[in-house]
Amino acid sequence: MGIEKELREIEEMGNDHIGSSTETPLRPDAFELSDIEKIASIKKDVHNIMQTLGLDLTDDSLKGTPNRVAKMFVQEIFGGLHPDRKPKASTFDNKYKYQEMLVEKNITLYSTCEHHLLPIVGKAHIAYISNGTVVGLSKMNRIVDYYAKRPQVQERLTIQIVKELQNVLKTEDVACVIDAKHLCVNSRGIRDIDSSTVTSEFGGAFKNPETRREFLDYIKFDTEF
Numbered sequence: 501m502g503i504e505k506e507l508r509e510i511e512e513m514g515n516d517h518i519g520s521s522t523e524t525p526l527r528p529d530a531f532e533l534s535d536i537e538k539i540a541s542i543k544k545d546v547h548n549i550m551q552t553l554g555l556d557l558t559d560d561s562l563k564g565t566p567n568r569v570a571k572m573f574v575q576e577i578f579g580g581l582h583p584d585r586k587p588k589a590s591t592f593d594n595k596y597k598y599q600e601m602l603v604e605k606n607i608t609l610y611s612t613c614e615h616h617l618l619p620i621v622g623k624a625h626i627a628y629i630s631n632g633t634v635v636g637l638s639k640m641n642r643i644v645d646y647y648a649k650r651p652q653v654q655e656r657l658t659i660q661i662v663k664e665l666q667n668v669l670k671t672e673d674v675a676c677v678i679d680a681k682h683l684c685v686n687s688r689g690i691r692d693i694d695s696s697t698v699t700s701e702f703g704g705a706f707k708n709p710e711t712r713r714e715f716l717d718y719i720k721f722d723t724e725f
């Protein structure tokens with residue numbers, strides 16, 4: 501396809517594609533290459549970008565950058581693309597008969613905007629009401645981190661976190677709110693440093709306005725220890 505036609509199609513598509521599926525769009529052959537092979541390939545690509553920009557890749561400070569970026573992509577910021585890295589969420593019986601909602605708030609979130617490959621930085625807040633099963637607290641932070649380590653849109657990230665916890669906890673009664681800054685909005689383009697994006701997903705009992713309100717009130721707690 502000619503570049504002109506491709507650009508026209510992207511233009512016509514507008515932003516309708518954003519958040520159109522809850523699954524991260526991956527090709528069927530996404531995991532055919534090993535991590536080592538991916539790093540070797542991305543290293544060449546980053547080298548090429550830097551070369552095109554006219555940078556001197558023999559410079560002491562720059563020469564390690566292609567390898568550094570490739571490792572960072574595969575093992576760190578996009579490490580959550582590989583299903584093998586999904587955290588094992590240990591669950592327990594709700595022996596304590598705790599029947600109220602549990603809120604894990606202020607979970608630090610680092611992700612990457614899939615449109616510009618720039619950071620998304622924010623906080624996620626999760627709540628669930630046990631249906632007989634409870635999950636280790638840290639596993640909620642780990643689930644956020646796993647799905648955040650992908651090229652993301654915030655809407656999809658929010659839904660993926662809720663769906664995963666609904667699976668783990670075997671209940672619909674899970675909610676998530678994310679408040680995050682997108683550096684593609686804050687540091688380039690419109691360069692609005694003060695704006696942030698809030699997304700939410702309310703499953704099961706959290707569709708009830710009172711339950712939802714209780715959750716939203718808890719996350720306003722200004723916890724300092």
Ligand SMILES: Nc1nc2c(ncn2[C@@H]2O[C@H](COP(=O)(O)OP(=O)(O)OP(=O)(O)O)[C@@H](O)[C@H]2O)c(=O)[nH]1
Pocket residue numbers: 515518519613614615652653654655682684685688689690
């Ligand atoms: N809905 C949604 N949009 C996002 C997210 N992250 C980034 N975007 C937006 O994706 C859009 C991409 O639009 P384009 O017009 O193709 O990109 P652009 O020309 O760089 O746009 P500007 O950022 O306005 O300069 C931008 O408006 C971004 O702000 C996200 O998590 N959710």
Ligand SMILES: [Zn+2]
Pocket residue numbers: 613614615616617618682684685
């Ligand atoms: Zn962006």
